[in-house]
Amino acid sequence: MNWLNKLERKFGRFAIHNLTMYLIGGYVIGYGIYYLMPNLLNWLTLEPGMILHGQVWRIVSWVLIPPSGNILTIIIMMMLYYSLGNALERTWGAFRYNVYIFSGILFTVIGAFILYFITGGFIGLGIFFSTYYINMSIFLAFAASYPDMELLLYFILPIKIKWMALVYAVMILYTMVRGNIAVRVAIVASLLNFVIFFFSSRNMKPYSPKERARKTKFKQQSRPHMTYPGGARHRCAVCGRTELDDPTLEFRFCSKCNGNYEYCQDHLFTHQHVK
Structure with a gap:
């Protein structure tokens, strides 16, 4: 990924640190809107037809729409993705993590517009696009970086994260097979960042946890000298x-x-x- 190395040297200083916290903060705003002004959420969805008619804020406002679920599962989900996102940011560096997240958002927007033109300008596509699969891409990226790390399933059963990722991958493939074209475009667009980072890169070894730990240890040992x-x-x-x-x-x-x-x-x- 020479192009990414060049971008990092040139624009790395502009990276947003602790990006996951900002994403979770956006969800908090979204939940506030949901409970105080629920009808306003209809003005935030990723709707290409409405964007082309002047509602340009929808290009970014859709990331505020929070995932559904009860309060307990939502809190657990936010804590989990905060932990996973911070671990990836420490492993890859803030710039690469920024590129990973923002590329997922960008690909989702592009996918929405492609679907809009494929369907002949259909209005109502916003219900198919959310940050669900972008969050899933964070989980898959973490599993690819830390495959042998164990999580407690339901806070009881220890299971390696690579097996959980495999189950999620099967569920995603099943959803794509059973879903319509809108579902398929939404999934592919949201997970395209994962495909680019882990299947098009010929060498992600320098950003693996083991290699990062080795470099950190070397710096600590060599610093006094x-x-x-x-x-x-x-x-x-x-x-x-x-x-x-x-x-x-x-x-x-x-x-x-x-x-x-x-x-x-x-x-x-x-x-x-x-x-």
Whole structure:
């Protein structure tokens, strides 16, 4: 995913941290509307025909529509997805998690418009589009990243999350087979982000939990040996210069030296290897 790496280097600083909390906050607003002004929800659905007639807020307002269920299941659902979303954000980084969530939202909007034109401008498609399958994509992404983690089913039975994901995948396929074209488009559009991230990427290893833990451990072990006077993080083992002496200097470790020896660009290829 070289294109994603390039985007992260260029726009990573604009990533929204703790994005899952904002999504849950949107649900809270949605529940407030449901109990105080239930008729207003009809003005928030993802309805392409209405958007084309000027109700452009529907492009984003549909994410406020909360999932149905009793108060207990809703609270449990929010707690679960808050935990899963935060874990993914820590594993992938805020930018990649942002791209994953917003691409799911974007694909859902595009799918709604495709369905609108396929059906010849049918009004009433908003009931088929919600954040349900986007939430499902979070669960599937977590299961792909942490397949052997155990959850307590009904707070009693321990089960590995990969088996739960397999059950959900079968349920999704069954729904697609039995559902109409609107249901199929809604499912495919909402889960397209998962397909792109985990089936089109040739190497997700750097963002696996094991690899992240290894890098974190390495940084913790190397940090005491890589802090120099004045707060410098790099120092040439030959000339002693740091990035504070010359911000244009580049530093590299030598793979042929025994130990963590770092050299500036002027001495990387001219120093004597430490054996």
